[in-house]
Amino acid sequence: MRLSCCLCILVALALLPGVLPRGTLESAAYPPEEKPGERNLAIVVNLNNPVENLSTPELRRIFLGERGHWPNPYGRRITLVMLEPGWPERAAVLSIIYQMSETEFNNHFLHGLFTGEVFVSPKTLASPEGVRKFIFNVPGAIGYLRESDVDKTVKVIRIDERLPDDKGYKFHVPLR
Amino acid sequence: MSKKETIQKWTTGAGSWANVPWSVFSRYSSALLLLLVFCTVTVVGLFAIRDLRRADLEEQNMFTRSVLSLHRIAALQYQTQETRRSTLYALSTADSNLHVKYADQSREADHLVSEGIAAYLANARTPNEIDIGRRLQRDWSAYLSVRDEVLASILEGSTKEAVDLDLTGGVQSFDRVRHDLAEIERVYDQQASQQLASVDAISRRTILRVAGVLAITLAATIASVWAIQRSRMSGAIQLAKLQMEFVASVSHELRTPLAVISSAADNIADGVVKGKDELRKYGAAIQNQSRQMTELIDQILLFAATRNQRNHFVMRALPVSEILHSALQQTSGLAKASGFCVELEIAPGLPLIRGDASALVRCLQNMIVNAVKYSGKSRWIGVRAFLSDTELHGQREIQIAVRDRGMGIARLELPRIFEPFYRSPAVVAEQIHGTGLGLSLSKSIAEAMGGRLTAVSELGAGSVFTLHLPVVEDFQTNTDEHL
Numbered sequence: 040m041r042l043s044c045c046l047c048i049l050v051a052l053a054l055l056p057g058v059l060p061r062g063t064l065e066s067a068a069y070p071p072e073e074k075p076g077e078r079n080l081a082i083v084v085n086l087n088n089p090v091e092n093l094s095t096p097e098l099r100r101i102f103l104g105e106r107g108h109w110p111n112p113y114g115r116r117i118t119l120v121m122l123e124p125g126w127p128e129r130a131a132v133l134s135i136i137y138q139m140s141e142t143e144f145n146n147h148f149l150h151g152l153f154t155g156e157v158f159v160s161p162k163t164l165a166s167p168e169g170v171r172k173f174i175f176n177v178p179g180a181i182g183y184l185r186e187s188d189v190d191k192t193v194k195v196i197r198i199d200e201r202l203p204d205d206k207g208y209k210f211h212v213p214l215r
Numbered sequence: 216m217s218k219k220e221t222i223q224k225w226t227t228g229a230g231s232w233a234n235v236p237w238s239v240f241s242r243y244s245s246a247l248l249l250l251l252v253f254c255t256v257t258v259v260g261l262f263a264i265r266d267l268r269r270a271d272l273e274e275q276n277m278f279t280r281s282v283l284s285l286h287r288i289a290a291l292q293y294q295t296q297e298t299r300r301s302t303l304y305a306l307s308t309a310d311s312n313l314h315v316k317y318a319d320q321s322r323e324a325d326h327l328v329s330e331g332i333a334a335y336l337a338n339a340r341t342p343n344e345i346d347i348g349r350r351l352q353r354d355w356s357a358y359l360s361v362r363d364e365v366l367a368s369i370l371e372g373s374t375k376e377a378v379d380l381d382l383t384g385g386v387q388s389f390d391r392v393r394h395d396l397a398e399i400e401r402v403y404d405q406q407a408s409q410q411l412a413s414v415d416a417i418s419r420r421t422i423l424r425v426a427g428v429l430a431i432t433l434a435a436t437i438a439s440v441w442a443i444q445r446s447r448m449s450g451a452i453q454l455a456k457l458q459m460e461f462v463a464s465v466s467h468e469l470r471t472p473l474a475v476i477s478s479a480a481d482n483i484a485d486g487v488v489k490g491k492d493e494l495r496k497y498g499a500a501i502q503n504q505s506r507q508m509t510e511l512i513d514q515i516l517l518f519a520a521t522r523n524q525r526n527h528f529v530m531r532a533l534p535v536s537e538i539l540h541s542a543l544q545q546t547s548g549l550a551k552a553s554g555f556c557v558e559l560e561i562a563p564g565l566p567l568i569r570g571d572a573s574a575l576v577r578c579l580q581n582m583i584v585n586a587v588k589y590s591g592k593s594r595w596i597g598v599r600a601f602l603s604d605t606e607l608h609g610q611r612e613i614q615i616a617v618r619d620r621g622m623g624i625a626r627l628e629l630p631r632i633f634e635p636f637y638r639s640p641a642v643v644a645e646q647i648h649g650t651g652l653g654l655s656l657s658k659s660i661a662e663a664m665g666g667r668l669t670a671v672s673e674l675g676a677g678s679v680f681t682l683h684l685p686v687v688e689d690f691q692t693n694t695d696e697h698l
Contacts (some may be wrong), residue, residue, distance in 0.1 A: 108656050116371060116373075118370070118371045118372075127270050160372070161371070162311040162372070163311060164312055164315065165312050166312055169311075169312055169315045172315045172318065173311065173314075173370055176315070176318045176363075176367060176370050177367045177370045178367055179367075179371070180370075180371075
């Protein structure tokens with residue numbers, strides 16, 4: 040009896056990483072040590088992009104793939120960059136911007152690309168570093184990073200005239 | 216400075232180099248020539264070594280520069296290719312993560328290329344190198360701008376657009392970069408060829424110098440050998456000449472008494488001599504001439520014995536007065552016959568000297584006879600014995616000086632008068648007979664007694680010959696030393 044209980048606990052622990060989102064597991068496994076900007080989710084674009092501010096509806100349209108190009112004179116094709124599923128940043132974006140689940144998100148792009156309503160298919164990258172490098176290399180790229188992952192190779196834009204550190208900024212991520 | 220002082224200085228070895236006669240140089244010509252050869256070869260050798268070192272350094276520098284240049288150009292070529300290769304790799308995949316990875320690699324490589332170009336420009340020395348470097352910098356920037364667009368297109372997922380961009384702009388601009396790199400390589404080749412030619416020239420010059428050194432050394436060695444042989448031959452000829460002169464002189468010295476003895480004997484045999492008085496007179500003449508001949512032969516034998524170092528002197532402590540009186544007694548006949556006044560001065564309380572009595576008497580006798588022979592019209596000889604203030608080999612010394620007021624000796628002759636068989640041309644011209652052995656013999660005796668013989672002279676004023684003998688400090692009077 041005692042042996043079967045122990046086995047059940049071990050099996051449950053082994054299955055846990057597949058069930059829980061990655062950030063949640065890490066948060067559970069390691070005590071959080073919050074760094075400045077750890078919870079703020081910054082919207083980042085290429086350094087050459089002249090856009091400084093976007094409203095939440097504009098941001099949503101871009102992320103939904105409903106806009107193909109940045110406004111003139113820049114006019115570069117918009118490339119949307121997402122982190123792979125499992126990242127808390129992705130979960131936050133799906134929740135705050137898309138207001139969709141993972142499945143709804145996938146269906147939205149499958150349907151949109153098929154019907155031509157969506158112009159941009161998001162690029163999925165494995166890490167925030169990849170996102171940062173992608174945005175650095177692609178003039179029309181837009182993506183999201185924790186504020187602590189941002190460096191000088193990318194540019195943070197205001198959302199509704201607010202930067203991540205500003206009061207009233209709406210985009211936050213659960214702790215890692 | 217008076218003339219006498221000058222002479223004194225010369226005899227004591229304190230004269231200036233300007234006063235050194237040429238004969239001294241000619242005597243040491245071989246050694247001086249060898250020294251000159253050594254100095255010349257050393258100087259030229261040092262030049263050759265300096266040249267060799269310079270050539271070696273040039274070669275090292277050239278090698279280092281060539282290797283560095285090759286390394287630099289190879290690194291540039293590799294990194295430019297790597298920049299392009301990574302970009303093209305990105306075309307071969309649809310994975311965004313791999314796109315980012317290749318883009319990253321391409322950027323790392325292009326960063327290294329930019330650094331390499333900057334290093335090349337920093338080391339560029341000629342205007343041509345600077346021009347090529349700047350052109351490469353421009354062409355590389357142009358290629359990078361195309362490359363950035365290509366990468367952006369690939370990352371956006373527009374592969375066709377990326378290929379079109381690369382074909383229209385990327386290939387051409389990259390070809391220009393390759394052309395620039397090839398030109399840099401050609402410049403490096405040219406520079407290496409020039410440096411090689413320079414090193415070759417230095418090497419040839421060094422070989423010539425080394426050959427020159429060897430030639431000089433050979434010539435100088437031949438000259439030295441020739442000079443040494445000549446010097447030896449000249450010495451041998453001179454010795455032979457002196458010996459011939461000696462034989463002639465001895466023959467002459469022997470012939471005169473022999474002629475007297477012969478004619479006296481003839482007269483006696485022919486019955487020309489009558490009466491006891493005449494016979495006694497002839498006998499005395501024969502006796503006198505025989506004694507002169509015996510003395511001459513003794514002197515020659517003594518000289519020969521001294522030269523062969525077969526002399527056995529009986530060393531003992533001697534009072535100076537004893538040997539002086541003995542020598543004066545031996546020469547008194549000659550001095551009286553020539554009408555000489557001998558002034559003797561012996562300082563009171565002189566310590567004993569060490570030596571062989573007969574040898575020292577012979578030595579002093581020679582000095583006195585010389586004074587008689589070379590006094591000219593003067594009929595005065597001064598003999599003085601005194602304790603000197605100076606020391607000889609750390610011992611006090613007694614000096615016995617024999618002075619005359621005769622013809623004196625020329626300054627150039629002074630160093631040679633102690634040479635065996637040497638006779639001054641002036642003496643020969645004056646027809647003063649002698650063998651040229653007296654002073655040489657006296658000098659040998661003085662040195663065998665642990666002393667020395669010196670001479671000071673002034674032409675036309677006279678000479679002083681001084682015998683220096685060490686004082687006996689604690690000599691056992693009864694002990695005889697045999698040398």
